[in-house]
Amino acid sequence: MGSTQSFGTASDEPTRLADIIAPMFGGQSGWSQRLQGGARAELLAGADAQDDCAVFGIDGPMEIVMGSDYVRGPKFQLYELGHLSNYDIGYYLAMANLSDIAAMGALPIALLTVVRYPRSLPDEDFTTLMEGIRDACRQVGAPNVGGDIGSAERIILSASAVGIVERGGSLLRTGARAGDRLCVTGPTGLAASAQRYFGGVGTGTGAKLTRAKEEALISAWRRPQALVRQGRCLSTSGVVTSCQDTSDGLKAGVQSLAAASGVGFVVEEGALPVDGVVAEVARLTDGDLTSVILGDSVDFQLVFTVAEDEASRLSKVFADAGLQFFDIGHATEEREVRLRRADGQEGDLPGNPWRHAT
């Protein structure tokens, strides 16, 4: 076929983002358009910002945020293995996209879904998948407003989400300053631990989790939650300086905030929140716990920075709302991301880096 006869190199996704996408779509910010009456939309964060979502300022009291995620990729090994149903992957598709809206501090108003499937997929399976999408949308209070359905060789799932936030309220990745506290809304590593455990890494030992713990583990994939309430608290507090979700892993999230904000971070190993099941799976599979917590686990926690003297007030706002977060380190002038171990030694963050394209 004419267009792919070339034999050039094929870079991975991070390289393409940096070398191809960023130059091609650079300089978008400031783009604006007006309607006939003069009403105006202005792009505040576009493709070159590489944030969870793009952000538009529009005339009136709000900003519009929007993002897209394709989810039916190699990460759905657990679907192939029979641990996830069609309902589950529909639910997951919706929540993965809604999480990007949450990470901007916005309120989701719409999910658009692309659901393609083999012609042989029975109506009841299609229905179940759509019910998963619908129920995830209900969970966060936003409607699934349409999209595209139709046939393909296999199930293809992609979506876009749109949200609104008060003018000036979008949580970007760029605002962290040296001295800020680094925080995360909850334990990470569950999604990766489920892949290790159910994917067979630990089954050779014979040791197994209890049924209840297996359920807790798989729920990271079956019922992921977009942390919309937390994101809204972060945005409306007015004291959060940067934020993103941990869908590429906690390490990738921290590194991304560092790069976008032009700071470094010291992460305190002893302060990382640990889920008991994650610790148990690490033991069963001879894994390094801190690597699992920091590595490329597709959890949907929010990692963010807050001005040092505002952290305790934010903590109270969260507590009043029945929510919590964990203070895991601080931002530094020096542009390096380091882990401080319990013994005081400092080193690079362990854990697999983001590897979408591997």
Added chain:
Amino acid sequence: MGSTQSFGTASDEPTRLADIIAPMFGGQSGWSQRLQGGARAELLAGADAQDDCAVFGIDGPMEIVMGSDYVRGPKFQLYELGHLSNYDIGYYLAMANLSDIAAMGALPIALLTVVRYPRSLPDEDFTTLMEGIRDACRQVGAPNVGGDIGSAERIILSASAVGIVERGGSLLRTGARAGDRLCVTGPTGLAASAQRYFGGVGTGTGAKLTRAKEEALISAWRRPQALVRQGRCLSTSGVVTSCQDTSDGLKAGVQSLAAASGVGFVVEEGALPVDGVVAEVARLTDGDLTSVILGDSVDFQLVFTVAEDEASRLSKVFADAGLQFFDIGHATEEREVRLRRADGQEGDLPGNPWRHAT
């Protein structure tokens, strides 16, 4: 795999839309959400409206429209055959999505793209594909604000587009009234003719188009145009009662306006705009010209209705903008869609119906 062990029936896409999607997502209109300061977003047309896009009213002077289209499906036979490059399919992806915004009478402000590809795809092919997307966006003046890139077994292309329109200015499918004129912005059938011609239907005869005509024909796929200027004229005129694009074919478009508005239409065969190349391909391939013009050709014209006594004024607005449209019939009380032949005989509209899922 547990979830697809069932042996139920598998309906086609139109059936699933009617029997599964519509009931599941019914009653969305009127949904609303408020931000802390009271700013509000309200869903005016959701999944149950089955329009080109969903529409939100928001506080301030505008409405937001949004839609998603997956394009890398069986229709890309011409890509497999080497008639379309990676640049072309990138361009197509963008324009197919932007056409939905045009059909709502809105101004596109953003395209979100999902581009997944085999790991072996060379950087230069990836770059070319993204350049096609970028250039199509430039053509209509809207930025590609991001989305999702990464690997998959084969090229998967999906996108979402977002637009803004003056409050009350969205062009829905629901407003046609008996007596309204039925109009279309230009000739249809080019995309289907290109598939017939280059797909081999006519090659057995030995007769061929000139090179210039071949170019004109394939451009329906290589450089489709989202008719944003036309859509804006239709919206700001204030006299258009319903509208959609012809991406499912002209027949499907007319039938859809009829069903949504609760009217019928008489289409005048003699008034249908005919592209010379379409007529020539129909002759070469022994096809019925009217069936090709009305059938499931993925053109991106706009089909719309306008109040009878305003049609001439709208015609002048278009002419002043250097644009045109064709009056092809009128809406009737009787809820049937009929073709009136040159000899006065009336019958059903010929042409393949919409067949996305076949």
